[in-house]
Amino acid sequence: MSEPANTAPADPRPAAGPNWQPRIIGFLCYWCSYTGADMAGTARMKYPPNVDIIRVMCSGRIDPELVTTAFARGADGVLVCGCHIGDCHYITGNHKTMARMPLLKRILLDMGIEPERFRHEWVSAAEGEKFSKLVAELTEQVRRLGPLDWPGLMRARGVGHGMDLKAWGE
């Protein structure tokens, strides 16, 4: 059955242009993951530049809202990294993360966001190689999926001024 004549098509946006690059936001905890990423850099490990890294003190600080905001603002992919369970600098910070992220994943799925776009991994300060491989893999997966362009989708569906970001100082 074709789209009802009674409404606009579900996704009326044109396909991605040839110069499109995946834009991925990465939330990394200072003590483990960010240090690990830093180590990858110092060791000159090569990985794609598509991840914009935001450093937080602990992965437990990563409110699931940060992830949905990133997608809502135009990220094509989101990465969350923290210390391994048992290694959290604040002892129990990542215990929150280990429950929040799986629950969030279910919501993202319900919203139609392909599961490959969101990655949650534990990366220790010594795992620079793991980090660089992770970024390469994620970037490639997102590249294959194409742009998400959530703001464009909402605009096309008639949402007036985009998202409510008052809580974040907008």
Place this chain on the structure above:
Amino acid sequence: MSTNPNNAAPVAKLKIAKYWAASCGGCDISLLEIGPNLLELIKIADVVFWPCAADFKYEDVRNYPDGYIDLCFYNGGIRNSEQEEVARLLRRKSKSLIAYGQCAVDGGIPALANLKTVKGIFNASYHDNPSIDNPAGVEPQPVTPSEYGDLEIPRFYPQVLRLKDVVPVDYEIPGCPPQSDRVWEAILALAGGQVPLQNRNVKVACYDKAVCDECKLEKRNVRIKEFKRVHTSIPEPGWCLLEQGYLCVGPATRSGCGALCPAAGMPCEGCYGPAGDVVDQGTAMVSAIASMLDARTEEQAQELIDQIADPTGTFYRFTLASSHLKARK
């Protein structure tokens, strides 16, 4: 336009209007629930547009001067073209436009449709349905030619929008429906000039803190050991339902209702939307509930999470259109 049987000098009464978009009528009923205060209301106000209860037409509203209506309560979400059209009309004609009730403020329950596609909705309603007899696959159309002329019905929108998605809104009264005591307080404040008629998305007729603040159930500060469903177990009376494992969305929900549902033995379903400055109720609840689990390993956490049957529908039941993502792709 006040009733003036003695031909005395006219007293300027407030002009109020109430419109319903994609709504259920509960908000209109809730306004009536101010009970004896109705008599006070009609002393200070005249209704100039209220399709469900009074007999003014769209044409009357079009003929009013701009800003003629003092207080306009708009309830219901914006699901079709007519509802948006009327929102824009009422915005022009009103000094103060108030989003009344969850549907207008955050999308409400109709916004759960944002988890489905329009095609899916039409399919379930008009095609794939046990009692449907529709071999020709007929669907409602914005325009249908007839022997005598075109028949029109509004265009169904791709997703439910909130009032503030299409027009600037002065005040917001959350709740499904808003509790009448709070509503009356808000009306008095507006009528009495204690707050300006013009503002921007200011929440009224509610409190700032979470429902837990109003809830009388005992909080024992224990972690959740398992999740339960209301029909397969009996809660211990007097003890916090969430701590017992019932999916009470109270921590992520604005108070002002009096925590009526937990008092009746049922978990809060979140009908006042997010508390404080929170914008996205669902992620707030994810954050809260994940912090309460009795889990020390990822496996334990996953086991508990797997017991939550429907996080999206439970945490966003009344606020999907206000979430950051708003609708499924």
Place this chain on the structure above:
Amino acid sequence: MTTPHVHTKEGYRRISIDPITRLEGHGKIDIFLDAEGAVADCYFQVPELRGFEKFCEGRPVEDLPRITPRICGVCPEAHHMASAKACDAVYGVELPPTARMLRELQYNIFFVTDHTTHFYALGAPDFVMGPDSDPATRNIIGVIGKVGVEIGGQVIQCRAWGHEAAAIFGGKRVNPVNAIPGGMSKPISQAERERLEEIARWMVDFGKFTLKLFHDLVLANPAYLDLIVNGPYIHRTYSMGLVDENNKVNFYEGQVRVVDPDGVEFCRYAPHEYMDHIAERVEPWSYLKFPYLKGVGWKGLVDGKESGVYRATPQSRLNAADGMSTPVAQEAYEEYFETLTGDRSGRTPVHHTLAIHWARVVEMVNAAERALELIRNPEITHPENYRTLCLGTPREGVGIVEAPRGTLTHHYVTDDNGIVKKVNLIVGTTNNNAAICMSVKKAAQSLIRRGGEVKEGILNMIEMAFRAYDPCYGCATHSLPGQMPLIVRIRRPDGEVIREIRRDRPTA
């Protein structure tokens, strides 16, 4: 909102009534006049759809008694109960006696409240003031002016106490939450029982009073009686309603019984069999579907024994049953049938649409009496039997109640975890969609005469045709302005307005 230049064909004129008002939900009417000014056709269109049948998919089934009441905030309890009953059936549980009584008690008190609101604010004005009386006073204010402020206060009290009862049961005054799969979320205490008995007792008296009011103001007036019996508001259709094992009207539970236009039983089914008997059609010019009786077949928007169109209204319930389950209501039932058919037994169905208002008052008394019966049962306060656990494997279930405006069907299919896979809802007014279209058209055709002027009084009488069906809530507020502003715009085929008849308030 019809666009200003919607196309009308050469040789025809269109009259649009948009929006129709004092009705729950949204609607509009388009009347087409031919070259001589006679009604060629008339369409009653419903311009809204929300999609509950779809977005309930994926939800845990026990959440549906809290989600589905948001279909209608005037009768949330109807959906609340139908949904809880469907959930009971999904889990295959049998309710303990106290649970069942509590449900029926809560439901009957709600029924009185809802019928009160509709009768006084919606129905009474047309009769108390007169169908073509001055529109400025043809409303609840005018009614109160004529019958007294005291009565207005009583109406408010009935609604207030009714909602207080709802809060006693289920926390909130609008959208109570206490009906769950297997029973209720909490029992009622002795103190609550006493208050509820006080409320129920008062409601019985108020019901009797309302019956008397109807007699004095309507039936004792020959002009009104004539309008009810001889006006253009009659359709001989099938009638549907829930009946108990004695074939008496029951709002909460029973079997669905359908009688033909002559009163002969046509079919009778348990909730889970509804699909064998009812089907729904779709038209492109309305979002609302058109249910009809499968056993007869769809013959279009026509009445009679050969057409599958049926009605589900208070009148239909009285037609479909053999009597009322309580004494005062039974007396009223017999008088109703004797006046309108000459036969006290009720075997001959009543088809006069305006008499639905009368049937509504009979039901009001019945609901109050039934509530009083239930509240006096000593088991009603049992501290444990207010629910049973749902521990079986969920599958599929149907719950049916009589909503004030018609038979309400909830049908759920779930997976093994009780997560909803499919929902089908046939909501009260939906049953009457075809009949309402027909009633409006018939009224228009009778009242708008070839070559005649489309006077203002005609507009109200067309509205009376749909108003009788809908219990909605013209609402018990005192702030109604009194007038039914209607604007009739007559256009040439190119859209130019050639005449406008206004019946509206000055825009001072």
